[in-house]
Amino acid sequence: MTKFLVSRRTLLGATAALLASTALPRAAFAQDAVKGGRLIVAADSEPRNLNPAIVASNGVFFIASKVIEPLAEASFDGENGLAPRLATAWTGSEDGLSATFTLREGVTWHDGKPFTSEDVAFSALNVWKPLQNLGRLVFANLEAVDTPDPLTAIFRFSKPTPFQLIRNALPATTSVLPKHLYEGTDIPENPANAQLVGTGPFKFTEYKPGEYYLLSRNETYWGESEPNLDEILYRVLPDRAAAAGALEAEEIHLAAFSAVPLADLARIGEVEGIEVISKGYEGLTYQLVVEINHRTEQLANLKVRQAIAHAIDKQFVVDTIFLGYATAATGIVPQNAPEFYNPETPQYAFDVDKANALLDEAGYPRAADGNRFTLRLLPAPYFNETRQFGDYLRQALAEIGIDAQIANNDSAAHQQAVYTDHAFDLAIAPPVFRGDPAISTTILLRTATAEGVPFSNQGGYSNTALDTLIDDALIAVDEEERTALYNEVQVVAAEDLPLINVAEWGFITVARTSVHNVSNNPRWAVSNWSDTWIDG
Numbered sequence: 001m002t003k004f005l006v007s008r009r010t011l012l013g014a015t016a017a018l019l020a021s022t023a024l025p026r027a028a029f030a031q032d033a034v035k036g037g038r039l040i041v042a043a044d045s046e047p048r049n050l051n052p053a054i055v056a057s058n059g060v061f062f063i064a065s066k067v068i069e070p071l072a073e074a075s076f077d078g079e080n081g082l083a084p085r086l087a088t089a090w091t092g093s094e095d096g097l098s099a100t101f102t103l104r105e106g107v108t109w110h111d112g113k114p115f116t117s118e119d120v121a122f123s124a125l126n127v128w129k130p131l132q133n134l135g136r137l138v139f140a141n142l143e144a145v146d147t148p149d150p151l152t153a154i155f156r157f158s159k160p161t162p163f164q165l166i167r168n169a170l171p172a173t174t175s176v177l178p179k180h181l182y183e184g185t186d187i188p189e190n191p192a193n194a195q196l197v198g199t200g201p202f203k204f205t206e207y208k209p210g211e212y213y214l215l216s217r218n219e220t221y222w223g224e225s226e227p228n229l230d231e232i233l234y235r236v237l238p239d240r241a242a243a244a245g246a247l248e249a250e251e252i253h254l255a256a257f258s259a260v261p262l263a264d265l266a267r268i269g270e271v272e273g274i275e276v277i278s279k280g281y282e283g284l285t286y287q288l289v290v291e292i293n294h295r296t297e298q299l300a301n302l303k304v305r306q307a308i309a310h311a312i313d314k315q316f317v318v319d320t321i322f323l324g325y326a327t328a329a330t331g332i333v334p335q336n337a338p339e340f341y342n343p344e345t346p347q348y349a350f351d352v353d354k355a356n357a358l359l360d361e362a363g364y365p366r367a368a369d370g371n372r373f374t375l376r377l378l379p380a381p382y383f384n385e386t387r388q389f390g391d392y393l394r395q396a397l398a399e400i401g402i403d404a405q406i407a408n409n410d411s412a413a414h415q416q417a418v419y420t421d422h423a424f425d426l427a428i429a430p431p432v433f434r435g436d437p438a439i440s441t442t443i444l445l446r447t448a449t450a451e452g453v454p455f456s457n458q459g460g461y462s463n464t465a466l467d468t469l470i471d472d473a474l475i476a477v478d479e480e481e482r483t484a485l486y487n488e489v490q491v492v493a494a495e496d497l498p499l500i501n502v503a504e505w506g507f508i509t510v511a512r513t514s515v516h517n518v519s520n521n522p523r524w525a526v527s528n529w530s531d532t533w534i535d536g
Contacts, residue, residue: 040233050196071086086103116151137439235252280509290426299375375397377407517532
C-alpha cells in the first residue's frame, strides 16, 4: 500500500533516493519536452473567488496558481524546501524586525505592465495582512514595506517575527497582485478576482459555469522556454466517479486531489496508460480532526473529552475509511513536519472500557435507555472521508452512551453553523497543515480567534498557559527556541484536548502516462505546472 507520509527530512535530506525511485525517468524525459498541446484536468468545484491572495485555499490554488505567482514555491531539493518564483533571494534580520526580498528582473503582468516591488508592497499591506485568511496571522506585525528600488522589498515588523515563519509561509501566503488593477478599488469585490491577471505561465482565458475554466500559454513568461503547454482546460466534474470514467475514455488527462475515489484506485491503476501517483502532496498534509464546542456543558469537562478520544479507533478509521491511504494522527503537528513534530506527545489508546469509566467519573451515568447525553455532530461536507467518519463517530460514541445526532449540511450551511453561529457540539473538519505551526495549527488553539474564520478555534476553547506558549513562539526568532515552544504546545494540547486529531492524509493524482513532470514538487497540484508537458 502506498504510504503518504514522506517527511520533510526525507524530502530535503534524501532527495537523491527520492529522485531515483520515481523522478529520474521524468527528468530524463523533461530534456525532450514536447511543446504545445492542451492538458485536460478534472475540477470538482467552482470557487466563486479565484484570488489566492485573498482566499488561500487549495480549491483556489488548483486553478489560480498557474496564473498568479507567489514569491517562492515548495521544492523537493531547494534550500529550506523552497524554489524561487517572483523572489530570487530572501534574508531575515537577526532581530526579527525585517525581511528583505530580491525580486526577479524582467517580469511583466499579463496586461504588459512591469512587475515591481510596489506590487509586492501593495499586496502585503493591503491584501495579505488585512484580508487573507492565513496572512492575517503571518503578517500580523507587518507595519511597512520599503521599496528602495523596483527589485527590492524590505518588510518591516513592529515586533520580532521569526523569519522561519515567513519563509515557511511563502508558498501559501504570498501570491502577488497587480497594484495598478487593485489600488483604490474595493479589493474583495474587484472583477479581477474572477478574471485573474498575473505573472504566471498561463493567462486566464475563459470560464463557462458548470463546464470549464480555460487557461492559455503566456508567451512572455519569464521562465526560459516555459511553459510547455499551450492550454490547460479544467473540466468541471463534480461527480468523482465520473473522473475515473473520463480518464479511461481519454476524455481527460489528469485528476488530482483524489478526484478518483479511493475505492477505484486499485482497479484504475491496472489500466494501461494510466498511473496512480501519491507524490506531490507532502506540503499539503490534511488533518482529520474532531472540533469541540467547549461552550457545551459536557464537553467543557476534560474527562468527557478524554473519553471521546479513547472511543475512537484511529487505525480502524485509517484502514476502512481511508483504505490505508492515510496514517493515524498523534497530535496537533503532523508527522510530515519533522522540524516541529514531537514524538513524545501523549496518546489516547482505543479503549472503550476506559472511555466508559471516564464518563462515569465525570458524573454522566447511563440512563435507562443506555444513553448518557445527546450531542449535535456536524461532519464537514468537503470530502467523502469526512462524511464517512461522521457515521463512524456516531457509532463509536453510541458504544459509550453518547447519542450523537448528525446534521449534514452543504458547505455554506456547515461553515455558518460551526464558525459563525457555533450551533454544534462536535464537528468534523479537514484543516491543512501548511509547513509551520503558526500558519495553520495555532489558530485552532489560540483564544479569541476572529469570528467566522473557517478551520479555527470557534469552539470557544481558552487556555492561558497554551496562549502564552503560542504567543512566545510567535515572536521567538531563534529556531531552536521556537521548536522547543511548539514541542511544548503539542504536549499541552494533547493533555487538554481542545480538539481531537484522528488522521493525517495527502491525496492521490491519477494521470495518463502521456503527461510528464507530474508531482515533482511537494505542492504540485497547486503549483504553476510551467514544466508540465504531454506527448504530441
